[in-house]
Amino acid sequence: MASYKLASWQVRLHEIIYESNTRAGKIFDITLLVLIVSSILVVMLDSMQDLHAQFGTLFLVLEWFFTLLFTIEYMLRLICIKKPLGYVFSFLGLIDLLTIIPGYLSFFYAGSQSLMVLRGLRLLRVFRIFKLTRYVSEMQFLIVALKGSMRKISVFMFFVFALVVILGSIMYTAEHGQNGFNSIPDSIYWAIVTITTVGYGDITPATPAGKLVASAIMLIGYAIIAVPTGIITTEMALSARHMKQQSRTCRGCGREGHDADAEFCKYCGGKL
Amino acid sequence: MASYKLASWQVRLHEIIYESNTRAGKIFDITLLVLIVSSILVVMLDSMQDLHAQFGTLFLVLEWFFTLLFTIEYMLRLICIKKPLGYVFSFLGLIDLLTIIPGYLSFFYAGSQSLMVLRGLRLLRVFRIFKLTRYVSEMQFLIVALKGSMRKISVFMFFVFALVVILGSIMYTAEHGQNGFNSIPDSIYWAIVTITTVGYGDITPATPAGKLVASAIMLIGYAIIAVPTGIITTEMALSARHMKQQSRTCRGCGREGHDADAEFCKYCGGKL
Amino acid sequence: MASYKLASWQVRLHEIIYESNTRAGKIFDITLLVLIVSSILVVMLDSMQDLHAQFGTLFLVLEWFFTLLFTIEYMLRLICIKKPLGYVFSFLGLIDLLTIIPGYLSFFYAGSQSLMVLRGLRLLRVFRIFKLTRYVSEMQFLIVALKGSMRKISVFMFFVFALVVILGSIMYTAEHGQNGFNSIPDSIYWAIVTITTVGYGDITPATPAGKLVASAIMLIGYAIIAVPTGIITTEMALSARHMKQQSRTCRGCGREGHDADAEFCKYCGGKL
Amino acid sequence: MASYKLASWQVRLHEIIYESNTRAGKIFDITLLVLIVSSILVVMLDSMQDLHAQFGTLFLVLEWFFTLLFTIEYMLRLICIKKPLGYVFSFLGLIDLLTIIPGYLSFFYAGSQSLMVLRGLRLLRVFRIFKLTRYVSEMQFLIVALKGSMRKISVFMFFVFALVVILGSIMYTAEHGQNGFNSIPDSIYWAIVTITTVGYGDITPATPAGKLVASAIMLIGYAIIAVPTGIITTEMALSARHMKQQSRTCRGCGREGHDADAEFCKYCGGKL
Numbered sequence A, B, C, D: 001m002a003s004y005k006l007a008s009w010q011v012r013l014h015e016i017i018y019e020s021n022t023r024a025g026k027i028f029d030i031t032l033l034v035l036i037v038s039s040i041l042v043v044m045l046d047s048m049q050d051l052h053a054q055f056g057t058l059f060l061v062l063e064w065f066f067t068l069l070f071t072i073e074y075m076l077r078l079i080c081i082k083k084p085l086g087y088v089f090s091f092l093g094l095i096d097l098l099t100i101i102p103g104y105l106s107f108f109y110a111g112s113q114s115l116m117v118l119r120g121l122r123l124l125r126v127f128r129i130f131k132l133t134r135y136v137s138e139m140q141f142l143i144v145a146l147k148g149s150m151r152k153i154s155v156f157m158f159f160v161f162a163l164v165v166i167l168g169s170i171m172y173t174a175e176h177g178q179n180g181f182n183s184i185p186d187s188i189y190w191a192i193v194t195i196t197t198v199g200y201g202d203i204t205p206a207t208p209a210g211k212l213v214a215s216a217i218m219l220i221g222y223a224i225i226a227v228p229t230g231i232i233t234t235e236m237a238l239s240a241r242h243m244k245q246q247s248r249t250c251r252g253c254g255r256e257g258h259d260a261d262a263e264f265c266k267y268c269g270g271k272l
Helices: A006-019 A022-046 A050-081 A085-090 A093-096 A101-108 A113-119 A122-130 A136-173 A184-195 A208-224 A228-244 B010-016 B023-046 B048-078 B084-088 B091-098 B102-108 B112-120 B122-131 B136-174 B183-197 B210-224 B224-244 C008-018 C024-046 C049-079 C084-088 C090-098 C100-106 C112-120 C122-130 C136-174 C183-196 C208-224 C226-246 D006-017 D023-046 D049-079 D083-089 D091-098 D101-108 D112-120 D120-131 D135-175 D183-197 D208-224 D226-246
Strands: none
Touching: A006 A022, A006 A050, A006 C008, A006 C100, A006 D049, A022 A050, A022 A113, A022 A122, A050 A085, A050 A093, A050 A101, A085 B112, A093 A101, A093 A122, A101 A113, A113 A122, A113 B136, A122 B136, A122 D183, A136 A184, A136 B136, A136 B210, A136 B224, A136 C024, A136 D112, A136 D120, A136 D135, A184 A208, A184 B210, A184 D023, A208 A228, A208 C122, A208 D135, A208 D226, A228 B210, A228 B224, A228 C024, A228 D120, A228 D135, A228 D183, A228 D226, B010 B023, B010 B112, B023 B048, B023 B112, B023 B122, B023 C183, B048 B084, B048 B091, B048 B102, B048 D091, B084 B091, B091 B102, B091 B122, B091 D183, B102 B112, B112 B122, B112 C136, B122 C136, B122 D091, B136 B183, B136 B210, B136 B224, B136 C136, B136 D083, B210 C084, B224 C226, C008 C049, C024 C049, C024 C122, C024 D208, C049 C084, C049 C090, C049 C100, C049 C136, C084 C090, C084 D006, C090 C122, C100 C112, C112 C122, C112 D135, C122 D135, C136 C183, C136 C208, C136 D135, C136 D208, C183 C208, C183 D101, C208 C226, C208 D208, C226 D101, C226 D208, D006 D049, D023 D049, D023 D112, D049 D083, D049 D091, D049 D101, D083 D091, D091 D101, D091 D120, D112 D120, D112 D135, D135 D183, D135 D226, D183 D208
16 A cells, blocks of 8 residues: 655645635635535436426536535545545545545536436545544444444344244235235335334235234334334443543542442442 | 511412312312313314314314403413412423413414414313322323333433434445435435334335345334333333332331331331 | 121132232133123124124124123122112223113114114223233223323323314305315314315325415414423323332331432432 | 265265365255255245246246256155154255145146245245354354244233234224224224234224324324334343353353453352
8 A cells, every 4th residue: 555755745635625724724624515415406406307397407507516625635645645546535535535536527418417426425525624623532432332333233134034024925925926915025025114114105915904904013013113222222331331431530540430429440449 | 589477368369279178179170171172172172174164163262262261361370479480381281371361362463273282282281180089199100100211211312313323324325316205304214204103104115225224224123112112111110119118117216118018127126 | 888798708709809909800811801702892893784694693692692691790799799879880990881781771672773882891800801911000000190290291182172163164254165174163174184184185285375374273283283292291200209209218217209220218318 | 754874975065065164065065055046036936927938837847957956856855854754854864855845736736826836935944054153153043032922922912912903893983994994804804914013004994083083093103112122122132241241251260250351260269
């Protein structure tokens, strides 16, 4: 991975772009935030038929304006960092790239509307600025809790997946492939809609048998929806307690994990 | 901020209006409660076409009656308080004002129906009487818990917001801007309806691709809906434990935070 | 309240009807359970048009059969108890009476279909038999937890009620009393459907403004639905810990509340 | 129950089929996993009208191919195990059998489409391979927590069942058996759809009375949905703490259940 000594102007640039403790850095971050949000607004408004008809060209120009600015920014980020490749292949680096590409691709062929999704990803860039806010600790708490429960959740999700496949095929049979339950995939879609308690109502059981099975499925889903909540709540409770305990450290032996009301270190007996 | 010595009649009035430990105060509060509730009922009934046709004028008269009464009450509140401005700009003070205004505005121009919402705010005034009930401690508990989790919730809400924008634009592309996914804002509206498991069904995916993406979104929402629950539950558990511990204080050193079953103060060793 | 000495045959009858430790008592309870369930099934089947047309008379006969049996049972319950009035005005006693009445009322005037609801109450009688099952401790746990959180829940419900009234009137204004938001009560109904994440879709916002407000409401409801869960979970956690602790009592001083792994009583130092 | 000494080749076969610590065993498991998943995909695709029309015969051939393979596998499982009957009547053994049968039954009479559900059960076979993954501990945790809360959940479910029956009959009366509330069973179906917050919207109250009752039901369901979550969360919290405590054992007395920060065994005083 490429790596070289940075010149003073690069260091300065790095400070502005990557950090935010300097005044210039703060200004840069806020400008970027404004640009990102407004660029997303443009994409949104452009997607509305009537506005597109009226201001289509204006939106196109603005889109190009943003694309160019973000390209320049991307270049600068590459220039002033020690390990450009490291940045390129980092999560945020890839997002930065992905959000520029569609603009240029639309240049070559028209049907690149489908790439507009990538523009939506620009929103993720906001999280880079997020790190400055006073909410960073809350964000960390959530991330920690979610990471901690990720494995359990994924196992649960596998169970749910197996469940909806089976329930879907049961309903497909119960409704004899009619009333919207035209195929097993459709029935699985219905099962997901039902068990997540979303319940669009675009597909609903019509036969008594179907309604009976559906009722059973709903009651099952009723109990099952509690599982992810249980997992995450438990995880959060642990993280919360952990964070709370870590807050106090013994000056004597430097160990943590004391009760909130402890007066002496329980390891070395030193006054806290 | 204006502030002056109150005359005896003002003190007496203040007792009646702002407190409720006197008999007169209780009567005042209950009368007010009845007036508020009935005024809201009038607004509700007046909004129903047929009733409006029949009793329109009666409702108008009643509305004026309530408006005048509440105006008088507002005046009295201003007169008998030390810091009138403090009251005017207090949360409840503003509500009191907001709920009177529309009545008078409707006097000048007809199309003030949209101001009727403000009348709905009258319900918030009920919370003033709430402070008298035996449920005040429960209310405090809820408020404390919600305040405590507010920051985490808002961070989570930001995540959700970013998520729905991205998911919305994905669905917009998956359904080629058809089947109700006419624009990104509409698709975002759909994404919110889906991820909150409300699931109206006014917009539903029609293409296989759309159904696949939608299923994924629902399962994501399934896990995500657990997060706010986890946050608030954890917060409540902490508050509950905290409140429980505070309930017992050492007569010796006056410190709190003793286990429910402790017999001696763990700080000064005094009998509890 | 009437109270007298029971004759031996009454004592015997009381054993059979009210207790279940005797063989006769068990048989009585099971027979009753079967009768209740089948009587409810009859009511259900009778409500289905086609079945009513076919077996209407049979159902009527059966209904009378059940009504008479339950009447006899009610009499017996009155006879063999010390304080008949105490039973009559007890929760289960009133249900017993309520579930007999409609049968006789239907005798006098035809349009007593609306009384059929009362027949549904028969299901509550099942809970009398419930007390025999091995699940009684679980039932108590749930009841204790729900009772404990009842006050908090009711305060929360009041908040929700105030919220839906205000949100309802906001939507009524946003949609200009159209698209199903024909009146404030209708809009409140919609707000309840939305905030509880039921989301029928019978009323949905059509205007952009309405969709925007609705989205906000959904996200609010998203956070709010967590509150009752938090309340009940916290309460259950407390009850669970409490029940767990009560399980062990010191033989020395007879006090409870010892850790699950404690070997000595923390109050008197006696071996557990 | 039959039981005999296994020959060396049987032991070898057993290793491959039932275990997975050998290379051959791993290969077998992965092959099986691939076969199961692809067989399910075939069933799904075959259920789609157009694909069935096009590739119907191909799917049929594949189905036979899978059926034969699974039959052979089943035979092998029988041959190489000590207690064949024990396997046959085990949960996974029955599933293995159930997923083979339909293939052969379809041989004798055509209308065996309804048996296709059984094919869906093949997915459950995946859980056999599950035991190999690194997620086994998470799976155990979930199973333990669910088992622990099973009794409470079932009691709760009984309550819910009684509730929906009563609410259903109330709505049936409130809507006079119209607007989709054609019978009590239908109304009960609606009540389940509502109280589980699924809310299809295929049946919705039309009369003001109905809407009022429905609103009440929704708010009740709002509080009730919290109960299973509470149960499972509490259970998980206990399991989590339990698991955490068990992690550390005293080398001296070999007893577990020490606090995470304990330095000495609280039973024998030995250094942990």
